[in-house]
Amino acid sequence: MRRAIRKYARDFAAIIALALIAAGVGGYILANQRLRFPWEGTPFVLKAQMATAQAVTPGQGQTVRVSGVRVGDITGVDLKDGRAIVTMDLDPEYKGLVHTDATALLRPKTGLKDMFIELDPGTDRAPLAKAGWTLPVSNTLPDVNPDEILASLDADTRDYVRLLVQGAGQGLKGRGADLREVFRRFEPTHRDLARVNSEVAKRHRNLSHLIHALNQLNGELAGKGNELAQLVDSSSSVFRAFASEEANVSQSVANLPGALHQTTQTLGKVQQFAKVLAPAADHLRPAFTALDRANASVAPFAREATPIVRQSIRPFVRDARPVVRALQPASQNLAASTPDLTTSFTVLNHLFNMVGYNQNGREDPSKPTRDEGYLFWIAWLQHNAAALFSSSDANGPLRPVTVGGTCNTLKQTADANPPLNLLIQPVLLDPTLCGVG
Numbered sequence: 001m002r003r004a005i006r007k008y009a010r011d012f013a014a015i016i017a018l019a020l021i022a023a024g025v026g027g028y029i030l031a032n033q034r035l036r037f038p039w040e041g042t043p044f045v046l047k048a049q050m051a052t053a054q055a056v057t058p059g060q061g062q063t064v065r066v067s068g069v070r071v072g073d074i075t076g077v078d079l080k081d082g083r084a085i086v087t088m089d090l091d092p093e094y095k096g097l098v099h100t101d102a103t104a105l106l107r108p109k110t111g112l113k114d115m116f117i118e119l120d121p122g123t124d125r126a127p128l129a130k131a132g133w134t135l136p137v138s139n140t141l142p143d144v145n146p147d148e149i150l151a152s153l154d155a156d157t158r159d160y161v162r163l164l165v166q167g168a169g170q171g172l173k174g175r176g177a178d179l180r181e182v183f184r185r186f187e188p189t190h191r192d193l194a195r196v197n198s199e200v201a202k203r204h205r206n207l208s209h210l211i212h213a214l215n216q217l218n219g220e221l222a223g224k225g226n227e228l229a230q231l232v233d234s235s236s237s238v239f240r241a242f243a244s245e246e247a248n249v250s251q252s253v254a255n256l257p258g259a260l261h262q263t264t265q266t267l268g269k270v271q272q273f274a275k276v277l278a279p280a281a282d283h284l285r286p287a288f289t290a291l292d293r294a295n296a297s298v299a300p301f302a303r304e305a306t307p308i309v310r311q312s313i314r315p316f317v318r319d320a321r322p323v324v325r326a327l328q329p330a331s332q333n334l335a336a337s338t339p340d341l342t343t344s345f346t347v348l349n350h351l352f353n354m355v356g357y358n359q360n361g362r363e364d365p366s367k368p369t370r371d372e373g374y375l376f377w378i379a380w381l382q383h384n385a386a387a388l389f390s391s392s393d394a395n396g397p398l399r400p401v402t403v404g405g406t407c408n409t410l411k412q413t414a415d416a417n418p419p420l421n422l423l424i425q426p427v428l429l430d431p432t433l434c435g436v437g
Helices: 002-007 009-032 146-151 155-171 176-185 187-222 225-244 246-356 374-388 407-416 418-429
Strands: 044-050 063-066 069-080 083-090 103-108 115-120 391-393 396-398
Touching: 044 103, 069 115, 083 115, 176 187, 225 246, 246 374, 407 418
Parallel strands: 063 115
Antiparallel strands: 044 083, 063 069, 069 083, 103 115, 391 396
16 A cells, blocks of 8 residues: 555645545635534523514524624524523633623624614623523614514505605606715715714713713602702892992993903013013023022032031021110111211312322333322422431530522622521621621
8 A cells, every 4th residue: 555655646636635625615614614623612601582573593603793793693582481592602701791781683784684782781880691691672673674564554654655655756866876976975974974983972871870870869858848948048149239339340341442441452462471481481491490400509518518507607696686775766867867978088089199199100211300299299308307406505405507609699689588588697796707787
């Protein structure tokens, strides 16, 4: 046999490949035909009690959906107490999805009545449903056929509907393309309506909460009759007070335009101020940024200076307070005399400026003489005074004076200056000097 396999190895490999391909295709078909393999988990079984299960056929691919997503299949339909019991096998991963307040709607995919169950899993307020639990008929709705709708109409209405359908048929005869174009133009409207319906569906839970809260509020208000009466009385008093202030309210309303105008002007100025403030704030930003570093640098100095302030400066300030209080009258008198002192010191300042003024005091080679200031001549006068009064006797300091000249010159000087005659006359009468009698 091995020899035959080696001889026909290519044909044998082709047969094996075809067998594998056939097994794969068969498995794919079975998987899509909702066949559960042994290695798959056990499905989560739920049941739904319905008034009618028309067109529900298990094993024909009829599914269970939540928000349009498949979560399981319809696997059975039974009759119990005149009610249809529809069995649903949910995938194992959805066994913790359904609560006891869930609802189920039986709906067709197309007009051929290929049905599916639209399942609303409920809310977290209700407990989770256990395996085998049956939804009550109050939580389910079957599909409604058009004949049921027409059967609910009276004879006249059915005649009107028949005339309407006949007229629509005659009007649309040969106008299928136009009708299709009309439906195409209504597509955006239908899309928007779908969005609105989805939002309304989201609001359903909020509306139920609101109704429940309003019910609780009304229940509480029902037992608060006295408090409500007091509230009404208080409101009446408040509105009566408002009515008595009609004149003031009118005056306030009359002043409101001027206030609004002033507010507008003020806000304009504030805006201008903000425009000026913005660059200043930008320039100040580096300073504020460096403030933390400056505080960190000052912190050691502050810690070192704290005991000095506490132990030295603060006691000194306490001791100096009486002296400062005693200096207050003197400070007031000094403040009163400060204007006169200012004038005096201004005059003295001018005097000192004049005395110290020396325009050409430095040596100038181009000038034979020097124009010294008052300070120079005061020092020269003191020097000469010390030389004049450097000799003294028992009667006090003497000033040595030497007068030179001929006798004729002295006689002419005495004649020209009579006050000097007393000083020069003894010299002229001295026989050893001039010998003039």
